Amino acid sequence: MADMDRLSRDFFDRNTVIVAKELLGKRLVRVEDGNRLAGYIVETEAYRGEEDLGCHARAGLTQRTSIMYGSPGHAYVYFTYGMHWMLNFVTEPKGFPAAVLIRGILPCEGMDIISNRRKGQPFPRWADGPAKLCQALNITGSLNGTDLCAPNSALFIENGLPQDKISNNHVKVSSRIGLFSVPEPWKSIPWRFVLQMEVNNEPAGR
């Protein structure tokens, strides 16, 4: 039953760092024109609260950050560097601004569409970056605010790999990427999680 596989709001309504780690191995699903595009989440980062000077919420409540102050289980999609979209999931109770940045997925469904959008790149590197996966799954600002827990949502998460099947030995923890002018301790806080997967050089099931 695919619907029982979908993560509910309770999953996101927890400490952001725990959610970021437990999102590893889950399956991100994008429904577009009736097609399922999907991939296993392999890299995440936690951004947590106004005191986290790496988090957009350091600026307080603004039009852009308001989604992070809302209910957990919604998509926060923002535009940066004049050309790239980034996908995040809002976490923690309403009123506390926090989100998990999805930094990489391993595509597993909709391979033809994804590979066409990522021309020139070899599998499994079609979506190994926060902007790359948004391009691969056609995620833009129109999906900002999407409720991941609503029926018929264009974006949601499925259980994917069972949590107890992911050994801590396969999860690499490090500081977050790209925070050049962010002061310590936020610059080095170990809130990045990477799932080390064994991957063939060819997509499965083709």
Added chain:
DNA sequence: AGCACGATTAACT
């Protein structure tokens, strides 16, 4: 109104 910079990527030396 103007400015500096960004949770990046691809292409280059």
Added chain:
DNA sequence: GTTAATCGTGCTC
């Protein structure tokens, strides 16, 4: 390793 591409956001004047 270095750099251009390219524009929304938040801050200062």
